[in-house]
Amino acid sequence: MSVRVSLVAAARSSALLAERFDDDRPLDHAGWREVQFAAHRLVPLGAAELRYCSPTPRSRATGDALGFAPLVQPALRDCDMGRWRGMTLSEVAAQEPAAVGAWLADPRAAPHGGESLLAFISRVGSWLDTRPVREGALVAVAEPAVVRAALVYALNAPPSTYWNVDVRPLSTVTITGLPGRWSLSLESVPH
Template sequence: MPLRVTFVAAARSSPLLAERFQDDRPLDQAGWDEVQRVAGELLPLAAAELRYCSPTPRSRATGDALGYAPLVQLALRDCDMGRWRGLTLGEAMAREPDQVDAWLSDPLGAPHGGESLLAFITRVGGWLDTRPVGDGDRIVAVAEPSVIRAALVYALKAPPATYWNIDVRPLSTTTVTGRGGRWNLRFDPSSAQASRA
């Protein structure tokens, strides 16, 4: 039986334009309110045999608030942004515009002194490929949107530049099914659609 890995995007801790590289801020009140609004829909995922999360405070808090009691996975950490850690994209662009352009256009580049996009995608994909077989076929992982984007690029064997074209919204779910090296993206009807079917 194939594994079913459902990623849940962590609730946001700031407005989108204030998002920072490797943001370690906890959930703010708006984030907590968001989690409470969708908890009923996401609570059934707590039945997964294995429950994981990124090491960020907001991923852990989102998983705990949803009743998952997730195990932290270091491989699901955000991309190492080196000296840009804590900056917004706009701040990094104002300080080092040529380096930001190079980083956005070259998946092997790491002008910030951290991890390249390709290395990040490969690390997250390695985690996906090494999920235990036989310990349960359902897995839930609460992660930062960037981590989920990296997992999708890896699972679909898409070019690294595809990463920039994937939009992962806070508290959205994305499911991949398969086994190490062979993954499929799975679309399930929302609970509202399923109740109308």
Template sequence: MSVRVSLVAAARSSSLLAERFDDDRPLDQAGWHEVQLAAQALVPLGAAELRYCSPTARSRATGEALGYAPMAQPALRDCDMGRWRGLTLSDVAAREPAAVDAWLADPRSAPHGGEPLFAFITRIGGWLDTRPACEGSIVAVAEPAVVRAALVYALGAPPSTYWNVDVRPLSTITLTGLPGRWSLRLEAGPR
């Protein structure tokens, strides 16, 4: 028996350049508009037996706007960025360039005082591996970082792969399998 887990990246709450670490802002106007445009393709995922979201405002709002009525899962929270919370990458790079370099180079480092990348990926993988092992489907709306971490974990890729995965708002990945044994499933596009 395998389970199908579809992960939907939350709609945006700011422009890409204005994104802040561990930010909990609600959807912005562009985010709401993008949800409306993507709804036709994403609403059917709401037929899943289990519907979750990360506890952030934008993930909850995205799930609600798509009609999922998701249950917030604390395990799907974004990476704890410690003292960098609320800052942009540019802000931190200007203040602590050596710390940013260390953080990007070593997945076990946490120069910000928060959660190391390795621990974040492991936490998200733990959530995946504790999903009910039944024939059925799950949908979860989460921060793009959470979707990236889930993909890295499911594929058994090195943690450094995380930096090479680009997850755009409202993009979707589907994982199928059992705890500890996941496969990426790519859906056929429109014909």
């Protein structure tokens, strides 16, 4: 008996270079177009018994646009970036270069006054481990950072691995298993 968790990264709300920490902006025009273009491959995930999303406007809008009618899960919120909320990494690095360096180097550091990377990964992992344990599937639409954190947790990888995982808008990944015993599941695309 195992649970199948498909994670879908929310569509974009801004140009990738203009992404901001803890960004609560809704989907932009490009994001809506991307959802429409990708819907044919993502809509089947909505057959999952359980459908969730993070509380951000773009995650909710992505899930709704795909017809998932997802239940909002506060535990799937983006990392709390404290006083850096709403800023880009470039803006923060220009103002607080030492703090950014500490944050990138130490997963326990929270120089912004919010949540450390380790606490964020643990929170997302706790959400994974508390899903109903029964044979079945669930889908969750979340911010790319949440998908990255879930992968690091599921693979029991060092927290520094988080920085080496690239999650693009509307990308998907599936993990299978049971609480505390997750595996990455790569699937072939039918021809």
